[in-house]
Amino acid sequence: xxxxxxxxxxxxxxxxxWKAAFRQASPQLALVKQPESGIRYALVWRSPSELYPTLPDxxxxxxxxxxxxxxxxxxxxxxxxAIVKMAEPGMTASMTQYILWQVIRHHRxxxxxxxxxxxxxWLDQDYPAPWNRKVGVLGLGTLGSAAAATLRDFxxxxxxxxxxxxxxxxxxxxxxxxxxxxxxxxxxxLVCLLPLTPQTTGILNADLFARLAxxxxxxxxxxxxxxxxADLLSALGSGRLAAAALDxxxxxxLPAEHPFWHHPRIFITPHNAAxxxxxxxxxxxxxxxxxxxxxxxxxxxxxRDRGY
Ligand SMILES: NC(=O)c1ccc[n+]([C@@H]2O[C@H](COP(=O)([O-])OP(=O)(O)OC[C@H]3O[C@@H](n4cnc5c(N)ncnc54)[C@H](OP(=O)(O)O)[C@@H]3O)[C@@H](O)[C@H]2O)c1
Numbered sequence: 001x002x003x004x005x006x007x008x009x010x011x012x013x014x015x016x017x018w019k020a021a022f023r024q025a026s027p028q029l030a031l032v033k034q035p036e037s038g039i040r041y042a043l044v045w046r047s048p049s050e051l052y053p054t055l056p057d058x059x060x061x062x063x064x065x066x067x068x069x070x071x072x073x074x075x076x077x078x079x080x081x082a083i084v085k086m087a088e089p090g091m092t093a094s095m096t097q098y099i100l101w102q103v104i105r106h107h108r109x110x111x112x113x114x115x116x117x118x119x120x121x122w123l124d125q126d127y128p129a130p131w132n133r134k135v136g137v138l139g140l141g142t143l144g145s146a147a148a149a150t151l152r153d154f155x156x157x158x159x160x161x162x163x164x165x166x167x168x169x170x171x172x173x174x175x176x177x178x179x180x181x182x183x184x185x186x187x188x189x190l191v192c193l194l195p196l197t198p199q200t201t202g203i204l205n206a207d208l209f210a211r212l213a214x215x216x217x218x219x220x221x222x223x224x225x226x227x228x229x230a231d232l233l234s235a236l237g238s239g240r241l242a243a244a245a246l247d248x249x250x251x252x253x254l255p256a257e258h259p260f261w262h263h264p265r266i267f268i269t270p271h272n273a274a275x276x277x278x279x280x281x282x283x284x285x286x287x288x289x290x291x292x293x294x295x296x297x298x299x300x301x302x303x304r305d306r307g308y
Contacts, residue, residue, distance in 0.1 A: 002028070003028055003029070003030055004028055004029055004030070004040065004041065004289060004293070005029075005030050005031075005032050005036060005038075005039050005040075005041070006022065006029055006030070006031050006032070006039075006041040006042065006043055006062075006285070006289075007032055007033075007034075007035055007036075007039050007041070007042040007043065007051070007055065008031050008032065008033055008043055009042050009043065009044045009045070009048040009051050010043060010044065010045040010064055011045065011046075011048070013045060013064075014278075015031070015033055017278050018031055018043070018278050018282065019031045020278075021278035021279045021281070021282035022282045022285075022286070024279065024282065025279070025282035025283040025285070025286040026282075026283075026286035026289075026290075028286075029282075029285075029286055029289060031043070035051060035054040035055055037057075038057055039055055039057060039058065040057050040058060040059040040060065041058075041059065041060050041062065041285075041289060042055065042058060042060075042061050042062065043062045043064060043285065044061055044062070044063055044064065044071070045063075045064040045065065046065070046070050047070045047071045047074040047076070047077060049074055049076035049077075050076075052076045052077060052078055053076075055078075058078055058080075058081045059080075059081060059082065059292070060081060060082045060083075060084060060288075060289075060292060060298065061077070061081050061082070061083045061084065062084050062086070062285050062288070063083060063084065063085055063086055063302075064086055064276060064281075065086060067195065067196060067222075067223055068083055068085055068195075068302050068308065069195075069196045069197075069223075069307075071083055071302075072302065072304060072307060079304075082298055082301050082302075083301065083302040083304075084288060084298055084299075084300055084301055084302070085142075085300045085301075085302055085308075086276060086281065086284075086300075087142040087284070087299070087300045088276060088277065088280045088281040088283075088284040089277075089280045089284075090275070090276060090277025090279070090280040090281065091143075091274045091275065091276050091277070091281070092142060092143060092146045092274070094273065094274040094275055095143045095146070095147065095193070095221065095273055095274035096143075096146050096147050096150045098221060098247065098269075098273035098274065099137075099147040099150070099151070099191055099193075099219060099221065099273075100147070100150055100151065100154065102191075102219045102221075102245040102267075103135055103151060103156065103189050103191065103219065104154075105245070105267075106189050106217035106219070106242075106243060106245070107127065107130065107133050107135075107156070107189065108127050109125065109127065109242075111243060111264075111265070111267070112125060113125065115264075129155070130154060130155035130156045130157075131155050131156070131157055132157065133156050133157060133188055133189065134156075134157050134159070134186060134187050134188045134189070134213070135151050135156040135157065135158050135159070135187065135188065135189045135190075135191070136158070136159040136160065136161065136183055136184065136187040136189070136190050136191065137151070137158070137159070137160045137161070137191045137193060138161050138190065138191065138192045138193060138194050138203070138222075139160075139161070139162060139192065139193040139194035139195070139222065140160040140161070140162035140166045140168065140173065141162070141193070141195070142300065143193045143221075143274065144160065144162070144191075144193035144194075145160070145166065145168060147191060147193060148160045148168055148171045149168055149169075149170075149171065152168070152169075152170040152171050156189075158170070158171045158172070159171065159172040159173075159174060159183055159187065160172070160173050160174070160183075161173075161174045161175070161179070161180060161183040162174075162175055163175065163176060164176075181211055184208060184211040184212060185211060186212070186213045187211075187212045187213060187216060188212070188213045188215075188216050188217070189216065189217045189218075189219065190212060190216060190217070190218050190219065191219045191220075191221070192204060192218070192219065192220045192221065192222045192226050192227075193221060193222050194222050194223075194226060195222070195223075195307070195308035196222070196223040196225055196226065196308075197306075197307035197308055198307065199307075200226060201225050201226065202225070202226070202227075202228050203226055204218065204220060204226050204227040204228060204231075204232070205227075205228040205231045206228070206231040206234070206235065209231065209232075209235045209240050209241055210240065212240075212241070214239065214240060215239060215240075215241070215242040216240075216241055216242065217241065217242055217243045217244065217245070218232070218241055218243075218244040218245070219244070219245045220244070220245070220246050220247065220248060221247040221248065221273040221274070222248060223248050224246075224248040224249040224250040224251070224252065225250060226248075227246070227249075227250070229249075229250055229260070232244055232266075233259065233263070236263065236265050236266070241265075242265065243265040243266070243267070244265065244266050244267070245266075245267040245269070246260065246266060246267070246268055246269075247268075247269045247270075247271055247272070247273040248271050249268070249271075252270075252271055253270065254268060254270075
């Protein structure tokens with residue numbers, strides 16, 4: 001393969017670190033900062049609308065975020081360019097850690113111990129064996145399937161839900177709207193790793209919470225707009241839900257006056273559940289460029305009509 005240039009269209013990104021990562025990943029790939037004629041590949045964050053007219057040969061857009069709704073809603077994005085979602089081992093490992101941490105935190109109700117320690121109280125606390133804890137993952141894509149497999153490995157009674165049917169050893173897999181309620185039925189910890197589409201916007205709402213076990217916990221690491229925030233506050237108020245961990249919120253950064261910040265049962269992280277590792281991401285992009293140049297199908301390509 002002759003040398004290929006990739007435009008780095010990531011505002012505030014660490015160009016030097018990414019350039020070094022690409023140099024390491026493939027001698028045939030050069031990361032450049034300025035649009036040049038003939039550029040076929042771009043690495044983007046959000047959607048740099050102003051750049052597309054300067055890139056008439058753009059063939060593949062590699063999105064640094066796995067959430068690609070901004071690219072799909074930007075009319076400036078050329079329809080002729082393929083959009084590839086970021087799916088790389090560093091991000092998957094980080095997300096898996098975050099989900100495991102939050103599920104164990106809820107499973108063991110560590111927040112009760114933290115509160116007890118504040119009062120120097122030796123709390124006698126019971127909890128079930130992990131195989132008696134029903135945990136479900138909404139979305140069995142790159143991140144959800146890795147999380148579900150790890151939860152299974154840690155002994156949890158794990159279910160997963162996706163649009164098309166999946167088969168993950170030791171995970172009860174449900175598919176489509178017809179099986180959604182069976183998936184949700186009696187879950188004690190629910191994890192959301194869905195993409196944001198018209199079908200999934202607001203999916204974490206009172207109707208869904210009513211199908212979980214009383215006192216269930218919610219973990220949302222997907223997109224803030226999956227959650228109906230008012231429904232979460234009332235479900236926590238009534239005890240229908242016991243707790244929530246939110247890495248994503250409707251408005252980001254979460255405004256200082258937002259009630260989530262000081263809610264005793266809401267744990268906030270600043271949308272950093274899964275950061276990308278430039279080294280493994282560059283290696284993945286190099287692999288995809290080589291496939292594309294060889295006339296093979298790209299992997300993790302966004303289907304525009306499907307919305308993810
Ligand atoms: N918090 C963070 O730091 C962070 C970092 C990266 C990504 N994310 C977010 O994580 C989420 C998941 O990313 P990903 O890369 O794993 O996505 P993905 O690979 O595209 O997987 C999406 C999964 O959701 C399923 N799905 C989509 N629409 C559905 C529907 N209407 N009903 C049932 N299942 C549906 C898909 O089903 P099929 O398998 O049948 O297609 C697939 O299993 C995204 O929202 C992304 O923005 C967050």
